[in-house]
Amino acid sequence: MIGKLFIRSYRLGHIEHRLLLSLTLVLMFAAATANSDTVTIAEAWGNFEAGTNAEFHAVIQSSAATRGNLQFAVTVGPQPIVRREIEVSAEAGQPALVPIQFAVPPLKDDVAVRALLTVAFQPQSTGPGKAVSSVEKTLWFFAANPFANHEASLNDKKIALFDPEGKTQKRLEQAGIPFVLVPRLDAIPNIKEGMLIIGEGISLRDFRTLTDVCLAAAARGVPVLCLALKDGQFRLIDNNDKSLPSPYAMSFRHNDIITNLDKRLDAVAWPPDGIVAARTLAISGDRGPIVGEVIDKTGEWPWMELTFNNHGKAIFCQFDIIEKWNTGPAPRYLLAALLEYLSKNNSQ
Numbered sequence: 001m002i003g004k005l006f007i008r009s010y011r012l013g014h015i016e017h018r019l020l021l022s023l024t025l026v027l028m029f030a031a032a033t034a035n036s037d038t039v040t041i042a043e044a045w046g047n048f049e050a051g052t053n054a055e056f057h058a059v060i061q062s063s064a065a066t067r068g069n070l071q072f073a074v075t076v077g078p079q080p081i082v083r084r085e086i087e088v089s090a091e092a093g094q095p096a097l098v099p100i101q102f103a104v105p106p107l108k109d110d111v112a113v114r115a116l117l118t119v120a121f122q123p124q125s126t127g128p129g130k131a132v133s134s135v136e137k138t139l140w141f142f143a144a145n146p147f148a149n150h151e152a153s154l155n156d157k158k159i160a161l162f163d164p165e166g167k168t169q170k171r172l173e174q175a176g177i178p179f180v181l182v183p184r185l186d187a188i189p190n191i192k193e194g195m196l197i198i199g200e201g202i203s204l205r206d207f208r209t210l211t212d213v214c215l216a217a218a219a220r221g222v223p224v225l226c227l228a229l230k231d232g233q234f235r236l237i238d239n240n241d242k243s244l245p246s247p248y249a250m251s252f253r254h255n256d257i258i259t260n261l262d263k264r265l266d267a268v269a270w271p272p273d274g275i276v277a278a279r280t281l282a283i284s285g286d287r288g289p290i291v292g293e294v295i296d297k298t299g300e301w302p303w304m305e306l307t308f309n310n311h312g313k314a315i316f317c318q319f320d321i322i323e324k325w326n327t328g329p330a331p332r333y334l335l336a337a338l339l340e341y342l343s344k345n346n347s348q
Contacts, residue, residue: 037062037090039070039121039133042097044269046117046139047330050107056100056137058119062090068123072100074139076115081105088121104141109148112264115139140264142329146336147175154178157343158194164207168199168227171325175332188213195342196224200322204232204294211235211292212244218306218314219245223342228279228318229294236306238289245308252283253303258319258330261337266330270320277302277318292316313342 042057058070066089073083082102090096100119107113120134147154159179163169172179179197182188185207188196196217204210211234214224238244253260255276258267270276280300282293292304302318317338321331 037066037068037121037123037133039119039135041117041119041135041137043271044274045266045271045328045330046137047264047266047328047333048104048139048141049144049329050104050111050141051144052104054102054104054139056117058098058100058121060088060090060096060098060121062092062096065092066090066123066125068121070098070119070121072117072119074102074115074117076105076113081115107141107143109143109145111143113141114264115141142264142333144329145175146329146333147177151176151178154339157339159197159339160188160191160194161197161199162188163197163199165199165201167201168197168322171322185210185213188217191217191222192220194222195339196222198224198226200227200320201230203230204234208232214314215245215247215306218312219308219310221310221312223312224314225338225342226314226316227322228277228320229316230279231294231296233291233293236283236290236292237285240289247306247314248309249307251305251307252281252301253305255302257303258334261341262333265333265337266328270324270330271327276320278320278323280318281316294318315342 038061040059040061042059048054058072060070068088068090070086070088071084072086074081084102086098088096088098100117105113115138117137117139118134119136120132122132154176155178159172159177160182161169161172161179162182162185169179169181182191182196196214198210198214202210211226214226218224235241235244236250237246239246255267258265258276267276275298277298279294279296280298280302281304282295282297282300284291284293304316306314308314315338319331319334321335324331
């Protein structure tokens with residue numbers, strides 16, 4: 001359209017001022033697009049433990065070789081906790097990776113602080129195609145242990161733990177979470193109150209009736225949290241077996257359940273590899289039992305929740321909480337949110 005107007009105006013021997021302005025803006029936009037520099041942040045996570053060192057990587061992409069200054073700042077409210085500038089060179093079409101490092105301030109127990117990371121790249125050369133590119137990222141700093149100073153409420157939960165692998169037991173002990181260890185699978189039917197946790201990393205090929213006893217526990221009012229299973233299949237609904245409790249409702253969720261439980265927590269990626277759930281759940285069933293299967297794949301369901309008529313719940317949670325316990329605060333705070341979620345639902 002602009003081209004046709006330009007030709008018409010040229011033939012008439014004049015160019016209208018508004019047409020000239022439009023042409024100028026188009027040419028400026030084209031120049032900016034052709035010679036643009038962009039800055040992004042490589043890491044998708046933003047949760048950090050207080051008193052540790054945080055590291056990000058700024059990615060500078062340029063359509064032409066450029067030099068400039070990378071400026072970054074971390075602020076808590078109006079107060080900056082770090083502000084630095086780094087000289088950077090970027091080759092044409094080749095991303096430059098620039099480390100951004102800073103110390104996370106210490107925090108008292110039960111404290112979480114929202115912060116803002118701002119990164120900007122200022123090229124040394126000037127011109128419309130060398131404007132400043134910037135990006136912002138919300139961060140959350142957490143005290144190390146979400147269970148500190150909560151001994152009374154944790155005792156009230158009356159947690160029973162079945163953990164033949166022993167990894168979950170070790171983490172709960174380190175966090176100061178009280179529990180009673182269930183020594184054998186056939187002891188689970190004796191649990192009549194409290195909460196049952198199934199330790200992370202169990203193979204259903206070794207414990208074929210595990211999910212049956214978990215559903216039975218939930219059906220009699222004991223909330224069950226089954227942490228990431230390793231492999232195997234399990235029945236969810238079997239109309240030909242009346243001994244298997246039939247759930248009142250079932251729901252399946254992706255990573256969004258994490259922010260539903262605690263909006264501050266990373267849900268897209270956890271350090272160091274970005275994986276939140278290495279193994280997920282797939283569901284199948286054709287004129288027979290509805291069966292769940294643990295699969296070695298990140299894209300399926302990491303969360304399945306079954307509710308029974310007495311409001312009892314069984315949650316199969318495939319997020320790698322125990323495996324990534326020390327990689328950042330998100331797994332620990334997710335477990336804290338899960339325990340509260342199960343406790344509130346059990347009291348209704």
